Amino acid sequence: MRKVIIAGNWKMYKTQGEAAEFLMEFMPQIDDAPEDREVVLCVPFTDLTIVNKSLHGNRIRLGAQNVHWEECGAYTGEISASMLTEMGVRYAIVGHSERRQFFGETDETVNLRLKAAQAGGLIPILCVGETNQQRDAGETERVIISQLEHGLVGVDLDRLVIAYEPIWAIGTGETCETTEANRVIGIIRDRSKSPQISIQYGGSVKPSNIDEIMAQPHIDGVLVGGASLAAADFARIVNYQ
Ligand code: 13P
Numbered sequence: 491m492r493k494v495i496i497a498g499n500w501k502m503y504k505t506q507g508e509a510a511e512f513l514m515e516f517m518p519q520i521d522d523a524p525e526d527r528e529v530v531l532c533v534p535f536t537d538l539t540i541v542n543k544s545l546h547g548n549r550i551r552l553g554a555q556n557v558h559w560e561e562c563g564a565y566t567g568e569i570s571a572s573m574l575t576e577m578g579v580r581y582a583i584v585g586h587s588e589r590r591q592f593f594g595e596t597d598e599t600v601n602l603r604l605k606a607a608q609a610g611g612l613i614p615i616l617c618v619g620e621t622n623q624q625r626d627a628g629e630t631e632r633v634i635i636s637q638l639e640h641g642l643v644g645v646d647l648d649r650l651v652i653a654y655e656p657i658w659a660i661g662t663g664e665t666c667e668t669t670e671a672n673r674v675i676g677i678i679r680d681r682s683k684s685p686q687i688s689i690q691y692g693g694s695v696k697p698s699n700i701d702e703i704m705a706q707p708h709i710d711g712v713l714v715g716g717a718s719l720a721a722a723d724f725a726r727i728v729n730y731q
Contacts, residue, residue: 491686492685492686492687492688492710493528493688493710493711494526494527494528494688494704494710494711495527495528495530495651495688495690495710495711496527496528496529496530496711496712496714496727496728496730497529497530497531497532497553497581497615497653497690497711497712497713497714497718498530498531498532498714498715498718498719498724499532499555499583499586499692499713499714499715499718500531500532500533500534500537500555500718500719501534501555501588501715502534503534503719504533504534504537504719505536505537506536506537506539506540509533509537509540509541510540510544512719512721513541513544513545515721515722516721516724516725517544517548517550519721519722519725519729520549520550520725520728520729522729523728523729527711527728528549528551528711529549529550529551529728530550530551530552530553530580530581531550531551531552531553531718532553532554532555532581532582532583532615533552533553533554533555534555535554535555535569538552538554538574538577538578538579539577542577542578542579545578551580551581552577552578552579552580552581553579553580553581553582553583553615554569554574554579554581554582554583554612555582555583555586556568556569556582556583556584556586556589556603557569557570557571557574557582557584557603557606557607557610557612557614558570558571558603558606559599559602559603559605559606560606561606561610570606570610571606571607571609571610571611571612572610574610574612575610575611575612579612580612580613581612581613581614581615581651582603582607582612582613582614582615583614583615583617583653583713584600584603584604584607584614584615584616584617585597585600585603585604585616585617585618585637585641586617586655587617587619587655587657587660588660591657597636597637597640597641598640600616600637600640600641601640601641601642601643601644601645604616604641604642604645604650605644605645608645608646608649608650613649613650613651614650614651615651615652615653615690615713616641616642616645616650616651616652616653617652617653617655617692617713618633618634618637618638618641618652618653618654618655618678619633619634619654619655619656619657619660619692619693620633620634620656620657620658621633621657621658622657622658625656625658630656630674631674631677634654634674634677634678634681635677635681638652638678638681638682639681642682647682647683647684647687648684648686650687651687651688651689651690651711652678652682652687652688652689652690653689653690653691653692653713654671654674654675654678654689654690654691654692655691655692655693655713656671656674656693657693658693659692659693659694660692660693660694660715661694661715661716662693662694663694664693664694665693665694665695665696665699665703666691666693668699668702668703668705668706668709669706671691671703671706671709672706672707672708672709673708675689675691675706675708675709676708679708688710688711689708689709689710690709690710690711690712690713691703691706691709691711691712691713692712692713692714692715694716695712695713695714695715695717695727696717696723696727697717697723697726697727700712700726700727700730701730701731703730704730704731712727714727
């Protein structure tokens with residue numbers, strides 16, 4: 491079912507101490523947030539334990555930022571779905587543009603990770619998006635459709651979230667026009683042939699633009715980087731009007 495999902499992606503930020511501090515400040519501020527929205531925190535692996543303990547009985551869901559396709563094995567630096575679910579993790583980001591850009595992630599490895607995440611009981615958040623050059627060359631649709639076609643082979647669309655994150659809008663302060671984000675997300679929904687799938691927007695989401703973003707009919711939530719690191723900012727985003 492289409493569900494509103496407001497997710498924070500902390501990337502490689504926050505020690506355990508900083509995570510605990512954030513939660514103490516953040517949780518009281520979302521006490522009265524409407525029940526219609528799911529709140530997810532995708533934290534570094536090293537923060538999973540402390541965040542999971544602090545969330546006990548709370549409405550916030552725990553997320554990771556990657557997951558490997560094998561159950562176990564000689565894969566230095568990787569982590570498996572069962573290792574994550576054991577720690578209370580519900581969601582895992584897969585194919586974030588920073589993984590694609592800096593760590594050689596391809597549509598093929600993204601596909602393997604998506605299937606393994608689902609098989610292990612996680613809900614993957616698949617990230618797709620075009621670069622600046624691709625946008626300027628009018629290739630946005632082609633790039634997104636190609637990422638979906640290759641990434642989604644054999645993936646269960648009922649247990650998936652997609653995040654449209656135009657790369658040029660990530661960490662730049664330059665938000666995609668909300669109507670353009672809505673248009674691209676509409677295309678993603680059509681192509682996925684799954685009208686019930688939740689599709690988020692990501693890229694410079696802030697307290698000042700969240701209300702306008704969430705007013706768009708195709709946008710089911712947001713994946714927030716920088717603004718999820720400050721408790722007051724992320725609380726304002728969760729409490730969007
Ligand atoms: P910013 O919100 O910092 O632009 O990052 C977006 C992002 O990459 C979320 O996954």
